[in-house]
Amino acid sequence: MKKVLIIDDETAVLQNVGEILELEGYDVSIAGDGSEGIQLARTEPPDLVICDIAMPNVDGFGVLQALRSNPETKKIPVIMITGMRDRQIIERIMASGASAFLNKPFTRDALLETIQATL
């Protein structure tokens, strides 16, 4: 069973994505902010991280950088979730070393396809 870590400060989205993935048979753990997500990824390295970009304190880019700088979490694929559609943000996501990204709002199908393509 693949382990997926979801990091998002928006509780509703976090819970729903977690619900869908659990229903799809993934082992889901969830973190409500960036720092907690980094901590969880280190203690229980997942197979995949799904992370929101806009979060207070440590944002999605901060999380990605922290994961990439740690040898244990360096290779974990990361899917970024963003509500922004600016070209700069998209370019920044691509340049930061994320595996894929999802624009809010996204469908369950898009979510599952992206995860399957990434894993």
Added chain:
Amino acid sequence: MSSQLRLTLLYAVVCTAWILFSDSVVFLLLGNSPNLLQLVSSIKGVLFVIVTGAALFALLDREFRLREAREQRLTASEQQLEAINRTLKAIINASPIAIYLVDDKFRAQVWSPAAELLFGWKAEEIIGKTLDYVPTEQQEESSAFWKQLRAGERLPVLEITRLRKEGTPILIRLATAATYDHMGNFTGIVGLAQDITAEREAHTQLEYQANLLQNVSDAIVSVDLKARVTSWNHAAERLYGWTADEVMGKPMRDFVNTQYINSSVEALTETLYDTGEWHGEIAQTCKDGRVLSVQSSIVTLKDANGQAYGAVAINRDMTWQQELYAEMVERQRLQQDLDREQEMRTVRNRFVSMVSHEFRTPLAAIQSSADILSHYNHKLSEEKRQQFIAQIQDQVRQVTELLNDFLMLSRMEAVNVKTDLKIVDVAACLREAVESVQLSYPARKIDVDMSEGCPELALDRKLIRQAFMNLMSNALKYSTQGTTVNVTLTCSGEDVRIEVRDQGIGVPKADQERLFEPFFRASNVGEIEGTGLGLAIVRRAVEVHGGTIAIDSTVGVGTAITLMFSTPNGKAP
């Protein structure tokens, strides 16, 4: 034959004649009278002696007188000559012009002290010696001059170079004349020389300065005490369009009309009289009627005795500079407008980006809830299903709220301060807001304290009521059940002050500065829902009305937000 010899011969002839012919003469005169003849013969010797003696005396006397007179005349001439000589010497010695005389072999004969100074030779070392002061390259020309003078021709005053004793060249002005002896023979040349090096330099300098004055870019105009033009340079011709010929000697005001900026002709006269100079801005009309903006510096002209005889003005055309300045200001303004627009565009873009993010998040939740319900309906318990439906409803409410706030904020941008503001009773408006908020929070207590006689304010009623409502609902939302929210309206003079105080969670110091930014929420809000636009709306509403906003908050104690409006002259802000 000398007169003495002539006299002696004459005397000898008379004597001989007397001896030979005296008896015959007597006989002829007296006839044959022996007695008378006897008498005459006896005295003829005496007579002869008397007559000749008298004649001799007369002759000698005349001769003596003549000689005496001649001797006297001679002495006077000698004295006169000596006096002339002395005067001449004095003139030569005193003359600042070098005077020297050379003989026909070019040997110095006279050498004045000024010549000593000019050429370096002392009189005692040069007199009698050949004067060697012609530069090699001018020998030929000098010989030609010599020949001309010798031939009796006159030479004009020359400006030539000669050498000093030590060999350095010196520029002199030289007047020459040939000298002759009493027989008219050429004896030499007299020279009168003057050093003109300094004069030539001064002349060159003067020419240079005159040229400079003529050709500087500033108009330089001088006038006499009656303001008549005494000089008018090229720049003045160019600036005013009048030529020097047209204006010289005539009053300047006949040609150029002058207006004094921040001054007057009386002030100028007084300043010139007191300090001798005046600087200021003037507007002058030129020949073609254009009005020039001119920077003017005027200085009094004084003679050696300190007596003013006129004034000189140095006038600089500032018109083009002012035009340039205006153009520059205009360009700066355009740039600022452009910058402001750019900044506004950036802010708007950021805002749109934030808005889209804020909308997408609840939409994402709605989407995922709907997806779960449609894809996994069979796997969900009834309780779970209801939970997702409730979530969809909740998120739709949130989106609606967000939309409302967003529309309110957009409306703020469009408020026209001139047309949308109406005279509003602040107390009544505040009361309305309290009642409206109380409906949403029926169990909470809002304590209102309003002072009487507040001035009326010109406000956009809807906006300001929304601002009051936002403050109160925030106060209720971030404080716990059982605590009171205090709303106070105080007025003192022209100032109106509205304070909303709660006993809620408070705002961390670090967050207070950004609290009024759109979509910013304090880090300690936790699960309490909000759009992050409420306080942004409040701030914008206050700004639109020219008011100010202040926050006083302590985490865990409570928050007080104060709005202040001022009504200058008792009127609306």
